[in-house]
Amino acid sequence: MRVLSGIQPSGKLHIGNFFGAMRQHLQLQAENEGFYFIADYHALTTSPKPEMIRENTFGVAMDYLALGLDPEKTVFWRQSDVPEVTELAWILSCVTPMGLLQRCTSYKDKVDQGLSPVHGLFAYPVLQAADILIYDSNLVPVGQDQKQHIEVTRDIAIKFNNTYGETFVLPDEHILKSVAVVPGIDGRKMSKSYDNTIEIFEPENKVKKKIMRIKTDSTPVEDPKDSETCNAFALLKLVAPADELADWERQYREGGTGYGTVKKRVVELLHEYFRPYRQKREELENNRDYVEQVLCQGAHKARDVAAVTMKRVRDAIGLGDIRNA
Ligand code: ADP
Numbered sequence: 001m002r003v004l005s006g007i008q009p010s011g012k013l014h015i016g017n018f019f020g021a022m023r024q025h026l027q028l029q030a031e032n033e034g035f036y037f038i039a040d041y042h043a044l045t046t047s048p049k050p051e052m053i054r055e056n057t058f059g060v061a062m063d064y065l066a067l068g069l070d071p072e073k074t075v076f077w078r079q080s081d082v083p084e085v086t087e088l089a090w091i092l093s094c095v096t097p098m099g100l101l102q103r104c105t106s107y108k109d110k111v112d113q114g115l116s117p118v119h120g121l122f123a124y125p126v127l128q129a130a131d132i133l134i135y136d137s138n139l140v141p142v143g144q145d146q147k148q149h150i151e152v153t154r155d156i157a158i159k160f161n162n163t164y165g166e167t168f169v170l171p172d173e174h175i176l177k178s179v180a181v182v183p184g185i186d187g188r189k190m191s192k193s194y195d196n197t198i199e200i201f202e203p204e205n206k207v208k209k210k211i212m213r214i215k216t217d218s219t220p221v222e223d224p225k226d227s228e229t230c231n232a233f234a235l236l237k238l239v240a241p242a243d244e245l246a247d248w249e250r251q252y253r254e255g256g257t258g259y260g261t262v263k264k265r266v267v268e269l270l271h272e273y274f275r276p277y278r279q280k281r282e283e284l285e286n287n288r289d290y291v292e293q294v295l296c297q298g299a300h301k302a303r304d305v306a307a308v309t310m311k312r313v314r315d316a317i318g319l320g321d322i323r324n325a
């Protein structure tokens, strides 16, 4: 089974990205053919500064490698190193009904958040469809917020196949239902756009400060508390073993435990969770040539697969192609 996913280099990766997406990507690589890329073309839709794109791309690469992405087993590359994907995006855009894109909620959401209403932001789902279809992907593990884009991909592939004959593999979306939205320190969804994140690899003392500031309500220590709605508990759920979690749940029900105590335990558990990867992250930081080499090798492998699909596509639509000669 080929599993593909992309992550944008739009900032430093946070624990919402990890527990919501990366952890599943890393687990799936064991029993599948993993194809993971850093979506730098997509990141351009939000107009980041060139040095930010460069730096964040490296950051995402180092984070994935430190956390266990195995470049011997998994194809890992930078999206823009396979420019064929933009060619396919154009071809797909010629069969994509406008209505399909107009129904996508992410464009409207992002414009409401203050991003410029540029064409790339609107056409973003077509590029995402090209990412998925060019590599004959079977499974696309993404969070709930990306589900609509996978449905759009399927619709585009079906339209293309009906128009030009069977060309694309239809992907199944792999929605990670068990993963709740990870709250940020202000209680909203943790997101790079809200400045409320806990980065995976920021210094431990900073992580601690942020966790101690997480928004909780003003229930007095001795009163029972609602674990369902508590932001500190939501983080505890990500890292605490099941038996310990059951005990915290009881303490919430019975009262007598302050949020400060819970937060301190969250800090300890998060540190324990990520500590084994910190050293590797530091080593990579000092060995950027290696990181570049991994991305380069990944791009060559990805490009070989993309070339085969593009030949099929060009043949199907009747484009002459010197590359096929
Ligand atoms: P951000 O909102 O920080 O810009 P992205 O939109 O780049 O994050 O998301 C990258 C991946 O991480 C997606 O698959 C998304 O579903 C997942 N993700 C992002 N934030 C969270 C969160 N707070 N909780 C769970 N998953 C998340």
Ligand code: TRP
Pocket (backbone or CB within 6 Å): 004, 005, 006, 007, 008, 039, 042, 127, 128, 131, 132, 140, 141, 142, 146
């Ligand atoms: N749009 C995805 C996000 O913002 C990133 C992405 C780009 C992606 N291309 C993809 C995810 C293809 C899965 C498959 O999170």
